[in-house]
Amino acid sequence: MSLIPGTCSPPHPWPTHAVSPLTLSAPWARTSSASTLGWEGPRSRPGQSAEVCGHAPGPPSGAPVFAGRLPECDCSEVPAFLLECDRAVLGALQTHLGLYKIRRKVIVEPCPELCVWSVLPCTPVEAYGAAPLREPAKRTTILARDPRTGCMGWRLLTQDKGLALVSSGQLGDLRDYHRHRYQHGVPEGVHDLPPGVALPLESNLAFMNGVSFSKGCYIGQELTARTHHMGVIRKRLFPVRLSGPLPAGGITPGSLVLTESGQAAGKYRAGQGDVGLALLRSEKIKGPLHIRTSESGRVALTASVPDWWPTAK
Structure with missing residues (x-):
C-alpha cells in the first residue's frame, strides 16, 4: 500500500x-x-x-x-x-x-x-x-x-x-x-510493497522517515530492531533500469534477477516500462545483471543507489 x-x-x-x-x-x-x-x-x-x-x-x-x-x-x-x-x-x-x-x-x-x-x-x-x-x-x-x-x-x-x-x-x-x-527508488502501493512480504528495512522505510528505533512496541519491532542494530541488511529495494527488447506484457513481478554466472541476485518487484524496483543483494548490484524472459530471451538490468539515500560518515 x-x-x-x-x-x-x-x-x-x-x-x-x-x-x-x-x-x-x-x-x-x-x-x-x-x-x-x-x-x-x-x-x-x-x-x-x-x-x-x-x-x-x-x-x-x-x-x-x-x-x-x-x-x-x-x-x-x-x-x-x-x-x-x-x-x-x-x-x-x-x-x-x-x-x-x-x-x-x-x-x-x-x-x-x-x-x-x-x-x-x-x-x-x-x-x-x-x-x-x-x-x-x-x-x-x-x-x-x-x-x-x-x-x-x-x-x-x-x-x-x-x-x-x-x-x-x-x-x-x-x-x-x-x-x-x-x-528515484520510492516504493508505493501493494505492487511495490506486498503486505506480509515486504520488510520495513529492506524496503528502505528507515530512509523515508518510516521507522523509529527509539519507540515501542509495534508489531514486528523485535525483528526490525535486531536487524538494525546488527547493522547488516543484505537485501534492499533498488531502482533499476532495463535495457534490451522487453516482453510485450512487461517483466513479470517476482522474476529472478541473475548475475552473469547465473547466480540469483534477487527478484524484480514492479515497474513501468524500462524502470522499476528490484529486491537485490547489496553486494551484487555492481556487476552485470539480467532477467530471463518467457520468450527465452534476456533483459539486462542495471541497479543504482538513489542520491537521496544517507551516506556513511
Missing part, C-alpha cells in the same frame, strides 16, 4: 525541491489507486502510536502504517488522523485497525469524498526547507510535504475532483508520476 505524507521533520537533511508559487507549471496528478481512511476519536493518538513503527505523537505527524503515512490534519474539521492506503487493501486495512481499537472510543472509516493528488517538484535546491508550497485551492483539506524524500514534492488531499484544482498548473500523466518515483 502506499501511504500519504505528513509534515514530520526528516532525520537527516536531504535535497528538496521548491515550487513557489505552485501555479508556475508544477506537474501534478491524481493518484487514482489511493484511498483514505479516517481514524477519529478522543483517544486516537495512543492507538495510532501503538500500531505504527514510526513516531505518531499527534498532528502534524508522519509515519508508515500498513506501508503508509500519516498526514497533518485539523482535528476540528477532519478525523484526527488520515491514512492514505492502496484502494486494493482498503477493506483489509480497516478490519486490521479495528482489531486494535479494544476499548478506545475511536471510529475507523473510509473517506471516499477525499481525492489524493501528488505535486512533483520543479526545481531542485540544496537546502532542506525550501520555499513553501502555497495554498492551491480553497477546497484543499491537506497540503503537506511528502516526508519520504524531497524529490517526491507534496501531497494534496482535496474534495475537488475537477481539473481546475491548480490554476495554470500542469496536469501530469499518472504514468509519469510512477516513472518519477521508480527512477
Whole structure:
C-alpha cells in the first residue's frame, strides 16, 4: 500500500525541491489507486502510536502504517488522523485497525469524498526547507510535504475532483508520476510493497522517515530492531533500469534477477516500462545483471543507489 505524507521533520537533511508559487507549471496528478481512511476519536493518538513503527505523537505527524503515512490534519474539521492506503487493501486495512481499537472510543472509516493528488517538484535546491508550497485551492483539506524524500514534492488531499484544482498548473500523466518515483527508488502501493512480504528495512522505510528505533512496541519491532542494530541488511529495494527488447506484457513481478554466472541476485518487484524496483543483494548490484524472459530471451538490468539515500560518515 502506499501511504500519504505528513509534515514530520526528516532525520537527516536531504535535497528538496521548491515550487513557489505552485501555479508556475508544477506537474501534478491524481493518484487514482489511493484511498483514505479516517481514524477519529478522543483517544486516537495512543492507538495510532501503538500500531505504527514510526513516531505518531499527534498532528502534524508522519509515519508508515500498513506501508503508509500519516498526514497533518485539523482535528476540528477532519478525523484526527488520515491514512492514505492502496484502494486494493482498503477493506483489509480497516478490519486490521479495528482489531486494535479494544476499548478506545475511536471510529475507523473510509473517506471516499477525499481525492489524493501528488505535486512533483520543479526545481531542485540544496537546502532542506525550501520555499513553501502555497495554498492551491480553497477546497484543499491537506497540503503537506511528502516526508519520504524531497524529490517526491507534496501531497494534496482535496474534495475537488475537477481539473481546475491548480490554476495554470500542469496536469501530469499518472504514468509519469510512477516513472518519477521508480527512477528515484520510492516504493508505493501493494505492487511495490506486498503486505506480509515486504520488510520495513529492506524496503528502505528507515530512509523515508518510516521507522523509529527509539519507540515501542509495534508489531514486528523485535525483528526490525535486531536487524538494525546488527547493522547488516543484505537485501534492499533498488531502482533499476532495463535495457534490451522487453516482453510485450512487461517483466513479470517476482522474476529472478541473475548475475552473469547465473547466480540469483534477487527478484524484480514492479515497474513501468524500462524502470522499476528490484529486491537485490547489496553486494551484487555492481556487476552485470539480467532477467530471463518467457520468450527465452534476456533483459539486462542495471541497479543504482538513489542520491537521496544517507551516506556513511
